[in-house]
Amino acid sequence: MNSDLQCMQNRELSWLKFNERVLEEANCEETPLYERLKFISIFTTNLDEFYMVRVGSLTDLALMEPDEIDNKSGMTPIEQLEAIYEATVPLYALRDRALGDIEEKLQKHGIQQMRPSELTTFEQHYAERYFEEEVMPLLSPQIIDVRHPFPHLENKQLNIAVLLRHKGRTLFGIIPVNPALKRIIQIPQDSLRYMLVEDLILSYAAKVFDMYEVVESTIMCVTRNADINTDEGFFDEDMDYRQHMRKVIKKRERLAPVRLEIQSMISDEFSDYLCRRLNIKKRQIFVSRIPLDMSFIFSFQDSLPPALKQTLLNKPFTPQASAGVNPHESMTRQVLRKDIFLSYPFESMTPFLNLIKEAASDAAVVSIKITLYRIARQSKLAEYLITAAENGKEVTVLMELRARFDEQNNIEWAQRLEEAGCRVIYGLDGFKVHSKICLITRRERTKIQYITQIATGNYNESTAKLYTDLSLLTSNQEIGEDAVSFFKNLALGNLNGQYRHLRVSPSSLKPMIMTMVDREIRKAKSGEEGSIFMKMNSLTDKGVIEKLIEASMAGVRVQLIIRGICCLIPQVPGRTENITVISIVGRFLEHSRIYCFGKGADRKLYISSADMMTRNTERRVEIACPVLDQKIADRIMQMIDIQLHDNVKAREQSSDGRYTLRQSSGGQRVNSQEYFMEEAIRNAALVPAAPPKKHSLLRRLFQKKG
Structure with a gap:
């Protein structure tokens, strides 16, 4: 082995x-x-x-x-x-x-999910009346026999499954829970006590199948395979790509079952029947004692009175104004003067949105180009791009329609953008475009200026309040020229473009990582200190893993912050003993990707859209961008240092693959996300106030004269 x-x-x-x-x-x-x-x-x-x-x-x-x-x-x-x-x-x-x-x-x-059997007599009468008047008319129950074939069960749709007896025969019945039904049924005169509609239907299954004897019943839902090849069958160059993706989404709804969840134990007779009909094995049936769909808790939150919200919810946090941005000055002028760095969700996405809004009406702006992977359903960014196109700017949007589970939203926005006059392209065959890059091109007299934005996360105003991501805005001419080449190469289908600063997968990003690790290995072997830090969502690329193992064996200190999948096992004696892996799971989703090689003047720091997964390094178009501004690089390293010392939400992986929550041994407790929230609030206080309006000064002068 x-x-x-x-x-x-x-x-x-x-x-x-x-x-x-x-x-x-x-x-x-x-x-x-x-x-x-x-x-x-x-x-x-x-x-x-x-x-x-x-x-x-x-x-x-x-x-x-x-x-x-x-x-x-x-x-x-x-x-x-x-x-x-x-x-x-x-x-x-x-x-x-x-x-x-x-x-x-x-x-x-006072918050309690009720079962119908737990209600008072008065409440049971209410529940029965509610069922008969509000629920029963929207149900479509069915028995399964030779004349009534087993129906297609929608992916993740709740159903009531019933085993019936009738004249000595055993039958199967099903009641799909109509998605149009209100999921939460609040108890009269007590809004904090509630029932779920599937429990109500389950309790009245005998009433639905009134001519049969109900032997067993349970709530169930089927999980279907959703891993489909979005490029399959797409060979006709005249085909509308959006229409092709609509067909792909419909196909997903009918793929084979991979799991059956039930909310109570059922007999072997019942489970055998379901396995035969769904073509699954018993080991694919999972019993849950809790609701199979827990999404209702987010909407129920709105029912909580203010006093309970203060007690039961996190203290509200609003992304703060960045101390590095003057909100009262043109964003364009600020970025042309210096690089600007934003850290989401601690700092607001507003400066970037304002930059695009300004560009939409800036007479000097010639074009705006951007890659979009996931955007908000109500997107200010998309609206500003539409405005720019309507104002005569050349707007190019690379819209990735294959962003899994966001396909429909992206299709709808692509159509709106195209109708507004934007040039919409859809990426490359076999390669998803996952890069986060925006390029604004300006012409000032005879001079061409570039403003480039590179990010670790999506251009989504909603997730920018929930995910930790980094955003760099720069007017560096060489990076701008790289961005020009990048968008040209995408339009021409060229995956092997050459760039001065940007590293782009599948051609140059992974080789850069390997080269930088080799550099640290050489330093360690020559007696210098080798140092590698990488932060990402997942690490699965075997080549990168083997290279990190080699670095550890050479004496390089390798520090990894990996939220999710990590196929590398650290602390194995003689192999990975110089590697530490921590995972931070907290209030916000850790999403930023940062790669740092070396220390001090020798440091090379990159932010990126890419995890070190084979799909990212070899089958997607990703970007890594060096952080050239030393003040910004120092700030990112300070953030890294705080996270490496997190002893509240960080879990450390050991040599057996297990994760253990770090404990603060009498020292200072460090919750990195809380630290960044508090820091953002402190820094926001340094943001300059709006200057007094001129007419207000004139008014005061006139008042003095009067």
């Missing part, structure tokens, strides 16, 4: 460990109670997508390439699936216990 494989683990099992860390936040006593409830919902949504995408992909692979071996764990697709199913079961039990504990504590505040 390759000795390096001893320092690696399977990516899917590593991801499940990450989601377990998310679930651990639901048990954190220091986190406000209702916020803990949200972590259960986030855990559930994460697991849904994992089964739709990763389990779906492995299921396909097990059919097409059953002997293919995972290059980091040596497991076949079927072995990986078996390990996933086994590792998932205890996560359901952990989630059930976590919600039970939270619900018990919420009851002390």
Whole structure:
């Protein structure tokens, strides 16, 4: 066995460990109670997508390439699936216990999810009347027999499944929970007590199937494979790409089941029937004691009275004004004068939005070019781009329609942008464009000026309030020229462009990483201090992992902050003992990608859109940009230092692959995200106030004369 494989683990099992860390936040006593409830919902949504995408992909692979071996764990697709199913079961039990504990504590505040059987007599009469008047008319129940075929069950749609007896026969019945139904039913005269509509339907299943005997019933939902090839079948150059993607989205809704969730134990007879009909194995059935869809808790939050919101929710935080930006001066002039750095969500995205808004009406602006991967449904950025096009600017938008689960939103915006006069292009065959880059080109007399913005996260005003990301705005002429070449190469389908500063996958980003690691290895071997820091969402690229192992063995200190999947196992004696890995899971989603090689004057610092995953380094168009402004580079390094000392939300990975929450041993507690929030508030106080309006001064002068 390759000795390096001893320092690696399977990516899917590593991801499940990450989601377990998310679930651990639901048990954190220091986190406000209702916020803990949200972590259960986030855990559930994460697991849904994992089964739709990763389990779906492995299921396909097990059919097409059953002997293919995972290059980091040596497991076949079927072995990986078996390990996933086994590792998932205890996560359901952990989630059930976590919600039970939270619900018990919420009851002390009057918040309680009720089952119909727990209602008072008066409330039961109300529930029955509500069912008959508001719910029953919208139900479409069905029995399954020779004349009524088993229906297609929509992905993640809630259903009531019922085992029936009639004249000695056993039948199966199903009641889809109509999405048009109001999910939360609040108890009269007590808005903090509520029922879920699926529980109400379940309790009246006998009334729905009134001519049958209900033997068993449960709430269930099917998870379907959503890992589809968005380029498959797209060979006709005359085909409308947006229309092609609409067909892809519809296809996803009908793919094969990969998981069945039920909300109560059922008999072997019942489960055998469901397995036959859905073509799944019993190990793909998971029992949950809690609601199968936890998304309702976000809307129920609006029902909380102000006093409870103060007690049960995080203290509200609004992204702050950046101390490095004068809000009363043109953003264009400021960026032309110096580089500007923004740290989301601690600082507001507004300066960048204002830059685009200014450019839309700036007579000197010739063009705006931007890559869009995920944007908000209500996007000021897109509206400003539309305004720019309407004002006669050349606006080029590379809209990635293949951003998974955001395809429909991107299709709709692409159509609006195109109708407004923007030039919309859709990337490259087989390569998603995941880069975050915007280029504004200005002509001042005979001089061409470039303003380039590079980011680690999406141009999404909503997620910029929830994800930690970095944004760099620069008028550096050489970086601007690189950006010009980048957009030209994308338009021509050239993946091998040459750049002075930017490093672009799939051609030059990974080679740069490998070269920089080799540089640190050479330094360590010559007796100098070798140093590598990398922050990302996931690390799965085997080549990068092997290179980091080599660096560790050469004596290079390697510090990694990896929120999610990490296939590299640190602290293995003789191999990775110089590598530390921490994962920070907290109030905000850690999303920034930072690579730093060396220290002091020798330091090379990059921000990037890319994780070190094979899909990013070899099958996507990603960008890494050097931070050339030393003050900004120093600030980023200070942020890194704070995160490396986090002992509240950081979990450290050990040589057995497990993660342990760091403990502050009597010293200062460091919660890096709270530190950055407090720092942003302090810095915002330094932002200059608006100068007094001239007419106000004139008015005071006249008042004095009077």
